[in-house]
Amino acid sequence: MLTKRIPVILLFPPLLRLLDDSARVFASSFGLLISEKAFQGLERRKGPGSDGDPGFAAAAAINHAAYPCAGSSRADRGGGYLLLASQGRHLLQHINYCMHRVKLLQHHGVKPILVFDGGFLPMKVDQETKRARKRKENLERAMEHEAAGNSVAAFDCYQKAVDISPSIAFELIKVLKQEKVDYVVAPYEADAQMTFLSMYKHVDAVITEDSDLIPFGCSRIIFKMDKFGQGVEFRSSLLEQNKDLDFTGFTKQMILEMCVFSGCDYLPSLPGMGLKRAHALIRKYKSHEKVTKHLRYSGVSIPPVYEESFKKAVWAFQHQRVYDPEKECIVHLSDVPQDIGEDLDFLGPWLPPDVVKGIAKGDLDPLTKGPFQVETSNSVLVVDKAFAMENSETIGRRKKLELPVQKNVLTNYFCLASIQAKRKFRAPKFTPKVLMKSSSPCSSNPDSDSTGSDEMPLSSATDQSQDFLLNSGHSNDKLPVTPSMEDRLTNRSNKCLGFPLHGSSVGKRCPSPLQESYQNAVNRKSHEHGTELKCTSLENKSVKRIVSTSHFFSENSLSEVANVDQNIVSCKNKEDGTVVLNDHPVSLGEPKPISFLETSIKKRKTAHPFDLETLPLRNVKSTPAIAGQGNKDENSKNFGRDISHVNDYSGIAEKSMEKFVSLMNSFRYSSSGSRASGLRAPLKDVRNTCSMRTNKAAVDFSEFSYKPRKNTARVVSSPSKFD
DNA sequence: CAACCGTAGAAAT
DNA sequence: TCTACGGTTG
Numbered sequence: 001m002l003t004k005r006i007p008v009i010l011l012f013p014p015l016l017r018l019l020d021d022s023a024r025v026f027a028s029s030f031g032l033l034i035s036e037k038a039f040q041g042l043e044r045r046k047g048p049g050s051d052g053d054p055g056f057a058a059a060a061a062i063n064h065a066a067y068p069c070a071g072s073s074r075a076d077r078g079g080g081y082l083l084l085a086s087q088g089r090h091l092l093q094h095i096n097y098c099m100h101r102v103k104l105l106q107h108h109g110v111k112p113i114l115v116f117d118g119g120f121l122p123m124k125v126d127q128e129t130k131r132a133r134k135r136k137e138n139l140e141r142a143m144e145h146e147a148a149g150n151s152v153a154a155f156d157c158y159q160k161a162v163d164i165s166p167s168i169a170f171e172l173i174k175v176l177k178q179e180k181v182d183y184v185v186a187p188y189e190a191d192a193q194m195t196f197l198s199m200y201k202h203v204d205a206v207i208t209e210d211s212d213l214i215p216f217g218c219s220r221i222i223f224k225m226d227k228f229g230q231g232v233e234f235r236s237s238l239l240e241q242n243k244d245l246d247f248t249g250f251t252k253q254m255i256l257e258m259c260v261f262s263g264c265d266y267l268p269s270l271p272g273m274g275l276k277r278a279h280a281l282i283r284k285y286k287s288h289e290k291v292t293k294h295l296r297y298s299g300v301s302i303p304p305v306y307e308e309s310f311k312k313a314v315w316a317f318q319h320q321r322v323y324d325p326e327k328e329c330i331v332h333l334s335d336v337p338q339d340i341g342e343d344l345d346f347l348g349p350w351l352p353p354d355v356v357k358g359i360a361k362g363d364l365d366p367l368t369k370g371p372f373q374v375e376t377s378n379s380v381l382v383v384d385k386a387f388a389m390e391n392s393e394t395i396g397r398r399k400k401l402e403l404p405v406q407k408n409v410l411t412n413y414f415c416l417a418s419i420q421a422k423r424k425f426r427a428p429k430f431t432p433k434v435l436m437k438s439s440s441p442c443s444s445n446p447d448s449d450s451t452g453s454d455e456m457p458l459s460s461a462t463d464q465s466q467d468f469l470l471n472s473g474h475s476n477d478k479l480p481v482t483p484s485m486e487d488r489l490t491n492r493s494n495k496c497l498g499f500p501l502h503g504s505s506v507g508k509r510c511p512s513p514l515q516e517s518y519q520n521a522v523n524r525k526s527h528e529h530g531t532e533l534k535c536t537s538l539e540n541k542s543v544k545r546i547v548s549t550s551h552f553f554s555e556n557s558l559s560e561v562a563n564v565d566q567n568i569v570s571c572k573n574k575e576d577g578t579v580v581l582n583d584h585p586v587s588l589g590e591p592k593p594i595s596f597l598e599t600s601i602k603k604r605k606t607a608h609p610f611d612l613e614t615l616p617l618r619n620v621k622s623t624p625a626i627a628g629q630g631n632k633d634e635n636s637k638n639f640g641r642d643i644s645h646v647n648d649y650s651g652i653a654e655k656s657m658e659k660f661v662s663l664m665n666s667f668r669y670s671s672s673g674s675r676a677s678g679l680r681a682p683l684k685d686v687r688n689t690c691s692m693r694t695n696k697a698a699v700d701f702s703e704f705s706y707k708p709r710k711n712t713a714r715v716v717s718s719p720s721k722f723d
Numbered sequence: 724c725a726a727c728c729g730t731a732g733a734a735a736t
Numbered sequence: 737t738c739t740a741c742g743g744t745t746g
Contacts (some may be wrong), residue, residue, distance in 0.1 A: 274730050517738095 003215055094168045095175055102181055104229050113203060114176060116169045116182040118359055118366035119192040122346050123266045123316055135161045170372070173362040184323060184360050187330055188348040191216055192320040196333050202325065207231070215259035215317050216333075219254050245279055257310075258282040261291065266313035268301065270295075288314070323347035323360045329353040657702055 140156030186193030195216040205220040225231035239247045263269030281291045324331040358364035430540035
């Protein structure tokens with residue numbers, strides 16, 4: 001998983017752990033934006049390809065990586081073709097996995113937009129070249145091993161020498177084009193791009209594994225979404241209600257500075273400075289200037305460069321260059337301040353509109369800014385062959401497809417907790433009126449009580465993926481498409497957004513037998529999740545672009561899910577007879593009391609000093625969302641604030657949180673238990689003999705000393721550059 | 724000085 | 737995720 005490879009990112013998951021109230025387990029699938037990182041397992045390693053030649057030119061790397069496969073267990077299949085196919089299998093797994101997620105979201109009426117990483121930010125080039133160097137070393141080592149006849153060791157090194165993610169992205173984009181799923185390749189970082197889309201309400205939420213989205217200021221993030229569509233939701237608006245760390249009075253700026261202090265991609269943290277200390281310091285001194293001042297005053301020697309680097313890191317979070325799909329040009333995430341200086345290249349060099357557009361569409365290599373060097377036809381061939389091979393294998397033996405499993409234990413923990421909670425979860429008594437009209441999946445199906453059917457979604461997920469595979473494999477022979485409301489809707493939304501691609505649209509083919517089996521599986525799953533579907537539809541009131549779910553299911557008249565989902569769509573239509581984006585699907589009446597919050601949050605509920613309005617929202621409106629009324633714009637703008645639906649998840653959330661908190665209680669922050677709280681005076685004037693953690697942005701901390709420890713001397717990196 | 728805490732590196736996956 | 741370590745608290 002990505003976070004294991006990049007220590008810098010590791011620094012933020014602790015923050016995630018500390019979020020309880022604002023990070024809630026949600027039990028329905030929603031959210032509109034998927035980062036490729038959400039599909040973990042997708043990236044074994046982030047960064048350039050071997051030989052310092054980064055990015056998408058990974059096809060060459062595939063050859064290298066594939067080569068040792070011949071010597072491995074797959075040798076029996078023989079030949080170079082197999083080598084590539086073997087790699088293709090990996091590609092396929094990832095693509096398959098991604099598409100499963102896409103379909104899952106689409107099934108729940110969510111329109112995903114996949115966001116890919118683009119070029120490197122100058123600030124990160126150091127890291128990337130280091131990674132590239134390591135890969136090169138591994139490649140050389142692999143060749144040595146190979147020459148020595150040690151194929152196992154060689155294979156190991158070959159694996160380390162390869163960056164497969166660009167090739168996955170490249171192939172995935174092809175599939176996305178075929179499937180008419182929206183995507184966008186960021187000019188630089190996907191995180192910034194996703195934040196941009198979220199900020200300007202092109203999407204309602206971001207699904208990702210990367211907690212960098214928090215310092216970026218993304219207001220609604222869904223972490224660790226599993227294959228059931230469950231995950232942990234983060235809302236910046238609920239941050240104040242967090243218990244483990246007290247964020248009351250924190251502005252977005254403070255959160256950002258806290259994160260930078262504790263270490264980020266753009267700036268390594270000071271030794272001994274972790275999230276807790278950063279939090280305590282920011283809490284007390286409010287701004288990074290005052291914090292550094294205080295640290296210096298306390299005798300900590302901080303290099304003069306630090307403040308400048310700190311500012312740059314903050315700016316990189318705030319003003320990074322991203323692609324504006326509306327204007328079809330490169331823009332800053334937010335307007336740059338005056339004092340930022342002349343040279344803005346550290347935010348990502350400016351790019352001409354045609355280039356950045358080409359990159360966004362996946363037509364241009366974000367690194368070379370030119371056409372891809374990859375031999376497309378070949379790779380297609382390889383992948384197609386791999387598809388065929390995979391299919392014959394999986395269908396023939398009905399072998400369980402090896403989807404990348406979420407290995408993160410925290411994730412698993414959450415999912416487990418959610419599943420456990422789900423077993424005991426009963427339909428909320430409160431049901432939206434509109435939904436009552438149709439046959440509810442819960443009421444009509446005796447199995448809707450999900451007890452004991454946990455394996456089901458698993459297998460259905462597998463089926464689904466396989467089915468998808470099959471379809472993709474034959475995706476050239478597309479069946480006639482009938483124009484529909486959804487199509488119009490789709491076109492419209494695309495037009496207005498200017499995304500590279502089309503609208504979503506899954507179910508435009510006649511259901512194949514496999515598809516039908518998938519449908520059945522989905523239906524069964526839907527029954528199981530009946531109540532959650534209702535929640536989903538509740539959620540959807542704030543979802544900006546709901547497309548095609550009903551279409552998908554309308555071809556399967558048996559689907560009760562379809563009824564529900566169609567209801568949503570029909571509600572969307574009812575205002576003026578045409579499909580309206582951003583409309584409320586259901587009328588909820590009075591906002592419900594928030595039981596979850598009431599029970600688990602004792603903190604005061606004051607006006608939010610956490611200043612959401614500091615964000616450069618284009619359509620800012622402070623009117624609180626009132627469920628069931630208001631115009632469409634308001635709905636989408638205020639989605640982050642209407643938490644009435646929380647009611648429905650309370651059981652799940654409490655259950656999960658209870659376990660979560662007990663597991664994570666080592667992180668408990670109690671204001672009364674003074675030990676952890678408050679500021680610890682750092683050790684004074686002790687020379688920091690240790691080296692810095694290595695793979696971070698290059699900042700010279702040779703002068704710096706802060707809470708040094710003996711054991712830090714064990715750090716491997718030889719600080720030659722600090723000499 | 725025991726108990727506890729946060730950080731950081733190693734190990735496992 | 738696990739664990740060792742140095743540091744703080746009372």
